[in-house]
Amino acid sequence: MTHRRNPRISVRKQPSQARSAALVATILEAAVRVLAEEGAARFTTARVAEKAGVSIGSLYQYFPNKAAILFRLQTDEWRETTAMLRDTLEDAAKPPLARLRTLVHAFIRSECAEASVRVALNDAAPLYRDAPEAVEVRQAASVIIQRFMREVLPDTPDAAREMASNLIRTTFSAVGKAFSEQPRSDAEIESYADAMADMFEAYLIWFSKKYNPEQQNYDIHKRSEPSSIAPLCKA
Numbered sequence: 001m002t003h004r005r006n007p008r009i010s011v012r013k014q015p016s017q018a019r020s021a022a023l024v025a026t027i028l029e030a031a032v033r034v035l036a037e038e039g040a041a042r043f044t045t046a047r048v049a050e051k052a053g054v055s056i057g058s059l060y061q062y063f064p065n066k067a068a069i070l071f072r073l074q075t076d077e078w079r080e081t082t083a084m085l086r087d088t089l090e091d092a093a094k095p096p097l098a099r100l101r102t103l104v105h106a107f108i109r110s111e112c113a114e115a116s117v118r119v120a121l122n123d124a125a126p127l128y129r130d131a132p133e134a135v136e137v138r139q140a141a142s143v144i145i146q147r148f149m150r151e152v153l154p155d156t157p158d159a160a161r162e163m164a165s166n167l168i169r170t171t172f173s174a175v176g177k178a179f180s181e182q183p184r185s186d187a188e189i190e191s192y193a194d195a196m197a198d199m200f201e202a203y204l205i206w207f208s209k210k211y212n213p214e215q216q217n218y219d220i221h222k223r224s225e226p227s228s229i230a231p232l233c234k235a
Helices: 020-039 045-052 055-060 066-089 096-113 115-123 132-152 159-181 184-212
Strands: none
Touching: 020 066, 020 115, 020 159, 045 055, 045 066, 045 184, 066 096, 066 132, 096 115, 096 132, 096 184, 115 132, 132 159, 159 184
């Protein structure tokens, strides 16, 4: 039985000068436009080169095929998402649940704004799911979320807290994908993000109360939090 080889996804070379970096940026911007305007079916290196206004030879200096372009776009998206996670969830100026609400809104807006591009990137995901860059980003995101969950649920057993973390990560991914599959208005995005944040907030407060019996009389709607829960909602 023969195995189909995956196409090369690494760049041919890294731009070492400002002019080269500008060329790569132009190619990537053109790639995003092709995906957003024409869809994955018309995404080819020739079409990207045409949209970028460069020769196919210039494109091939840096990207051997369309999979390499998609991988670079995906890698950049991963890094942006990780930075958003870190900047939002580690913002000590805000209470934890306020940070989570901010993250939900930013995530849903991002998913909807870049839906057409994400579809193409998801279609190509099997090509680079196990690439070192993918593993690195997943690990970094996991560390950020685990640190946040330890702050939110300090008295919860590790196994239970890990389950809660996995559930929230999975919900983020699945709900964001499903909601962004069709065009959404700003009002719809805000309303849906608020509902999703409310759901996460209620879940985390319930989880905290589950392992702290003295908090059983807490009313999430009154926001009159006991001392151990108050920091979740208030600065």
